[in-house]
Amino acid sequence: MTQALTVQNLTAHYGATKVLEDLSLSVGKGELVSLLGASGCGKTTTLRLIAGFLEPTSGSIRLGDKDLTRLPAYKRDIGLVFQNYALFPHLSVLDNVAFGLKQRGVAPGDREKRAKAMLERVGLSQLADRLPGALSGGQKQRVALARALVIEPPLLMFDEPLSNLDAKLRVDMRVEIRQLQRANGTTSVYVTHDQEEAFSISDRVAIMNAGRIMQFDTPETLYQRPANAFVARFVGFENLVPMKVSARDGATVTAVTGDGSLLKLSQDRFGAIPDAFVLAARADGLSVSTDAKAEGIPATLGLRTYLGRAYQYQADTAAGQLIANGSLSAPLEPGAQAKLVPVPDQCCVLKPE
Amino acid sequence: MMTSRINPLLILFTVLVYIFLMGPLIIVLGASVSDTTYLTFPPQGLTLRWFENIFEISAFRRTIITSLELAFLATGLALLVGIPAAYALNRYRIKLPSWLSTVFVLPILVPEIVLGFSLLKSVAVGMETPIFLTLLVGHMLLVLPYCVRVVSASLASFDFSIEEAAVSLGSPPVKTFFTIVLPNVRSGVIAAFILAFITSINDVSTSLFLTGPGISTLPIQILAHVEQFFDPTIASVSVLLMLLTVAVMAIVERTLGLTFLAK
Numbered sequence: 001m002t003q004a005l006t007v008q009n010l011t012a013h014y015g016a017t018k019v020l021e022d023l024s025l026s027v028g029k030g031e032l033v034s035l036l037g038a039s040g041c042g043k044t045t046t047l048r049l050i051a052g053f054l055e056p057t058s059g060s061i062r063l064g065d066k067d068l069t070r071l072p073a074y075k076r077d078i079g080l081v082f083q084n085y086a087l088f089p090h091l092s093v094l095d096n097v098a099f100g101l102k103q104r105g106v107a108p109g110d111r112e113k114r115a116k117a118m119l120e121r122v123g124l125s126q127l128a129d130r131l132p133g134a135l136s137g138g139q140k141q142r143v144a145l146a147r148a149l150v151i152e153p154p155l156l157m158f159d160e161p162l163s164n165l166d167a168k169l170r171v172d173m174r175v176e177i178r179q180l181q182r183a184n185g186t187t188s189v190y191v192t193h194d195q196e197e198a199f200s201i202s203d204r205v206a207i208m209n210a211g212r213i214m215q216f217d218t219p220e221t222l223y224q225r226p227a228n229a230f231v232a233r234f235v236g237f238e239n240l241v242p243m244k245v246s247a248r249d250g251a252t253v254t255a256v257t258g259d260g261s262l263l264k265l266s267q268d269r270f271g272a273i274p275d276a277f278v279l280a281a282r283a284d285g286l287s288v289s290t291d292a293k294a295e296g297i298p299a300t301l302g303l304r305t306y307l308g309r310a311y312q313y314q315a316d317t318a319a320g321q322l323i324a325n326g327s328l329s330a331p332l333e334p335g336a337q338a339k340l341v342p343v344p345d346q347c348c349v350l351k352p353e
Numbered sequence: 354m355m356t357s358r359i360n361p362l363l364i365l366f367t368v369l370v371y372i373f374l375m376g377p378l379i380i381v382l383g384a385s386v387s388d389t390t391y392l393t394f395p396p397q398g399l400t401l402r403w404f405e406n407i408f409e410i411s412a413f414r415r416t417i418i419t420s421l422e423l424a425f426l427a428t429g430l431a432l433l434v435g436i437p438a439a440y441a442l443n444r445y446r447i448k449l450p451s452w453l454s455t456v457f458v459l460p461i462l463v464p465e466i467v468l469g470f471s472l473l474k475s476v477a478v479g480m481e482t483p484i485f486l487t488l489l490v491g492h493m494l495l496v497l498p499y500c501v502r503v504v505s506a507s508l509a510s511f512d513f514s515i516e517e518a519a520v521s522l523g524s525p526p527v528k529t530f531f532t533i534v535l536p537n538v539r540s541g542v543i544a545a546f547i548l549a550f551i552t553s554i555n556d557v558s559t560s561l562f563l564t565g566p567g568i569s570t571l572p573i574q575i576l577a578h579v580e581q582f583f584d585p586t587i588a589s590v591s592v593l594l595m596l597l598t599v600a601v602m603a604i605v606e607r608t609l610g611l612t613f614l615a616k
Contacts, residue, residue, distance in 0.1 A: 053517055074520045074529075086518040090536045103523035144518075151522060 002187045003064030003154035004029045005050070010059035012049055019045050020211045023059070030185040032178070034198035037208035043191045045211075047159055050189065052076050063155055074103075079148030079186075083160040085140040087132035093143050094119065094128040100151035118150040119143075121180070138169045145177065149184065156181065158190045162197065174201050195235065199223065207231050229278060229353045237280040239322045241297065242352060245275045255279075258318045261297055263342065270349040278350040283312055285346030288326030288338050296339030297322070301332055315340060378595075385588035392585055403589040412574050413590060419485070420571040421597070424553040427492035428500075431549055434493075435500030436542065440534065442501070443508040457501040460494045468494065469562035477563060484565040491559045496549035503548060507541025508534075547602050554598060 005027040012020040020042045027033045035043035048054045050061055052073030061068040068076055079100075087096050094115055101111035119125045122142040132140060141161060148156060161177070162170040178201050181188050192198050198205050199219035206216040207230075214234075215227045226232035229240055243263070247254040251267045255277075267273055288311075289296060299315035299322065306312075310325040313332070317340065324340045326332060380394045388398025407413045435457075442454045460468065469491060477487040511534065519529040535542070557572045564573050575590055 051517075051521060053520075072525075073517075074523050074525050076521070077523070078521055080518060080521040082514050082518060084512060084514060086512065086514040088515060088519070088533055088537075099519065099524075100522035147518075147522070 002029055002185055003066075005155055005187055005189065006060075006062040007046070007050065008060045008062075010046070010049060010061070011057045012045055012054060013057050018211065020049070020056075023211070023213060025206060025213065025216065027187055027189060028203075029187055031203045032181055032188040032190060032201060034190040034192060034202040034205045035208055036192060036195060036198040036205050038193060041208040042211040043193075043208050044159060046208075047157055047189060047191050050155075051078055051080060051157060077151070077153055077155075079151060079153035079156040081141070081144050081148050081156070081158045081161045083163050085132070085137075085144045085164075087140055087143055087147075089132055091131075092128065093124065093130050093132065093135070096132065096143055097147045097150055100147060104151065115146075115150055118146040121149075122146045122176075137165050138173060141165065141173060142176075145180065149180065149186070152184075154187065156186045156188045158188065158192075160192055161190075162192075162194075170197070177201065207234055225348060226280065226350070229280070229350055232280040232348070232350060237282050237285075237348075239279075239281045239283070239286055239324075240350075241279045241281075241317075241319045241322070243277055243279050245273060245277075257297055261318075261339075263295055263297075265342075265349070266344070269344050270347075273349050274351060276352050278352050279342060279347055280350050281342055281347040283323040283325050284310075285343050286315075286322060286324035286340040287343055288313055288315070288324050288332065289341050290330070290332070290336070290338050294339045294341050296341035299324070299338055299340050301336045301338055302334050304331065304334065313338075381588050381591050381595075384585055385592045387585050387588075390584050392583055392588060403585040404593070406584075406586045407590055407593060410578075410586070412569070412577075413571070413586075416569050416571045416574040417593075417597075419568060420554050423485075423488055423492055423570060424550050424601075426489055427496055427553045428546055428549040430489070430493050431497045431500045432504075432542065432545060435497055435545065436504050436535075439501050439504035439508055440530070443505060443511070444513060454501075454505070458498050461498045465495070465556070465558035466561075469559035472559070473562040477565075484563065484568040488560060488563045488568070488570070491563050492553045492556065495556060495559055496552050499548045499552060500545045503545035504538060504541045507538040507544075511537055543606055546605050550601055550605075551598055554594065 005025075007023065007025040010020055010023040011018065023042070023046060025033070025046070035046055037043050045054065049056050050068070052068065052071060056069065059069070063076075088099065091099065094112065097118055098111045098115035101114060106114070116125060116128065119128055122145055124139060124142055124146070127135065127139065132143065135143065144161075158177070162173050165173060174197055190198070190201060199222070202219060204216060204218055205222055206213045207222065208214065209230055215222060215231045217227075222231060223235050226235055226237065232240060241257060243255040243257055245253050246256045246262070253265050253267060253273045255263045255265055255273070257263070263279075265273060286297075288301070297317050297319065299317045302314035302316060302321075304311050304313050307325070310328060311331055312323060312325050315322050315324050315338070322340060332338060383394045383396045384392050385403055386399055386401065387393050387396035388400040438457060442449065442457075472487060472491045476482055476490060477484070482490075515537070516529055516533055519533045520526060524532065555572060556570070557576065560570045560573050564570060569577070571590070571594060575587060579587055
């Protein structure tokens with residue numbers, strides 16, 4: 001029976017180093033949540049804490065109404081899929097899959113039947129008698145998945161499961177994982193450093209940095225409405241321009257950049273804008289304009305690259321080097337003077353760091 | 354078909370190495386069947402009476418048994434200590450100080466003669482332990498480094514996330530060690546057993562100090578015999594010792610190998 005996972009105020013140390021600080025996370029029944037971040041951000045530590053391989057300094061972990069915090073790992077009943085597959089090299093594919101059932105005291109005939117059925121589901125029934133060493137990476141990860149799913153765990157966790165596979169297989173496997181997870185309705189935690197992977201597979205994503213969750217939201221919200229500069233940079237907002245409000249007129253706010261250029265922004269679009277803020281935009285969100293009357297950030301254009309759908313420019317401004325896109329119809333040469341006009345739909349307003 | 358020319362010098366060199374390695378074996382084997390009352394090679398005549406003679410000398414009969422008991426017990430005990438030690442040293446490599454694994458090599462760094470002498474002074478005389486027990490302690494110390502080293506080498510390539518996978522599937526840690534870890538370092542355990550066994554059964558330096566009235570090991574008995582006699586019995590005992598070692602190696606390889614394979 002699948003269960004909701006609740007992690008509350010989890011703090012963990014490696015020796016004297018604090019690796020996780022006051023982390024709280026809830027995963028709904030049947031939901032797939034990804035922990036996303038660079039290496040060393042604490043995502044794997046979080047997974048290992050939930051699995052019971054590490055002990056937290058403080059905080060609690062609950063699965064449904066069961067308190068896991070001090071329960072030994074082998075009693076936690078969590079399905080795990082590892083980055084390096086971690087198949088038992090001395091057991092056949094079938095025995096690998098049946099291992100968890102054996103621990104649960106399922107009768108030999110029954111466990112063979114269930115293991116075979118699970119292998120069928122991941123499309124590997126013809127390899128049941130092979131040893132893991134004879135399988136390809138993708139096949140190994142399917143066996144690992146079958147081995148974790150066959151025990152019908154209330155919680156399934158993935159630790160960078162696709163990192164050792166090549167790019168094409170990675171995309172196929174993540175679709176497969178998502179389909180199996182959906183079909184079983186298993187609550188899942190998925191650890192990865194790959195943003196595309198996390199966003200494509202998850203119901204919600206927790207972006208982590210230095211042992212904390214920076215933002216926990218749906219992929220859409222994270223991508224379009226990052227809550228802070230860290231997340232903005234993480235999801236590809238290359239341009240972060242500090243600004244100050246100089247005048248307010250109803251919903252319209254006039255903001256000024258470091259070099260005194262003015263921008264008008266509507267609070268209908270951006271919500272309440274604080275007196276000091278950061279305007280965040282991807283290259284798509286700043287449009288290069290040579291119109292002298294345009295309201296934008298004055299810039300001297302640098303290197304131009306061709307992207308197919310647009311030209312991209314490195315632009316020097318008083319706020320530092322920014323990246324902006326310009327139309328294909330009028331390529332501009334390095335050294336040209338232009339204005340970078342924020343595209344309202346593509347920008348966000350963040351609190352200063 | 355491609356044929357590659359092999360340098361005749363290389364062939365010569367290889368043959369010389371083989372002669373060098375096998376020469377002593379052939380000489381001992383030859384001498385053991387010589388129908389003379391002194392050691393000689395090539396053998397003159399052909400007889401098995403020197404093999405019979407071993408069993409007529411009661412000291413040889415006793416010491417063969419003692420040596421075998423000692424080798425089995427010392428190796429068994431050393432593995433009992435060495436396998437868990439090797440496991441801990443590898444499993445917690447990051448957390449443990451690096452000098453800790455060096456400690457397990459110390460017994461082979463100390464000259465064996467010194468090891469024997471200090472055991473005699475501090476254990477046999479100091480604690481008045483029975484001779485066999487002192488021998489056992491000495492041999493265990495002697496073979497422990499091999500056990501830890503060889504099993505460690507095997508564990509170094511073992512991926513401990515496999516162990517975690519088993520635990521996550523509901524297998525308690527101790528059971529996991531036996532069902533998952535041990536079968537995957539089988540070859541290391543077998544190699545450790547064989548190395549340790551050979552070291553123990555051939556040991557002279559340490560045993561020399563620790564044997565005493567009534568209890569001796571085969572190599573020490575051979576030494577004692579050589580001091581008085583120069584007949585081919587020595588050669589035949591040596592052949593017997595080699596055969597015993599080979600037999601044990603074969604049996605261990607077979608049984609340990611098969612038990613580990615059966616799940």
